[in-house]
Amino acid sequence: xxxxxWWNASEEIDLVVLGESDALLVECKWANKPVGxxxxxxxxxxxxxxxxxxxxxxxxxxxxxxxxxxxxxxxxILKRMDVTLxxxxxxxxx
Numbered sequence: 001x002x003x004x005x006w007w008n009a010s011e012e013i014d015l016v017v018l019g020e021s022d023a024l025l026v027e028c029k030w031a032n033k034p035v036g037x038x039x040x041x042x043x044x045x046x047x048x049x050x051x052x053x054x055x056x057x058x059x060x061x062x063x064x065x066x067x068x069x070x071x072x073x074x075x076x077i078l079k080r081m082d083v084t085l086x087x088x089x090x091x092x093x094x
Contacts, residue, residue, distance in 0.1 A: 006053075011046050023057040025050070028064040035063050036070040040083065060084070064091060 002018040015026035027043045029035050040063060047059050062084045063069070069085050077083040 006050055008049070011049055013043070013046050013050065016050070018054070018057065021057055022060060023054045024060045024062055026062040026064065030066040032067055034068045034070045035065040035073065035085075037073050037076055039063060040073060040076075058082075062086060 002016075004016060006013040006016045013025050014028045015024075017024040017026070025043055025047055027039060029039060040061065043061055043063070047061070051059065060082045063073075064086045066088045068087050074085070077085065
């Protein structure tokens with residue numbers, strides 16, 4: 001397993017975890033407002049940029065937030081199996 005950040009001239013992903021057949025792309029936000037669907041959409045866009053470098057791995061997404069998540073984001077990901085949310089209490093409990 002490889003873990004690190006990723007960047008190019010115009011994009012950055014806070015954390016990339018590469019497994020044998022999967023890749024986890026993580027965005028961390030520590031602002032005083034809940035993370036919303038715009039942040040996930042931006043991470044998914046970055047996922048398309050990095051995809052050629054992932055060697056066919058299945059992409060999963062994770063968002064970390066100090067201030068939680070919007071209700072809309074929480075509703076949207078209920079339909080998905082490829083997104084995980086970590087709020088500050090969850091991060092501190094590990």
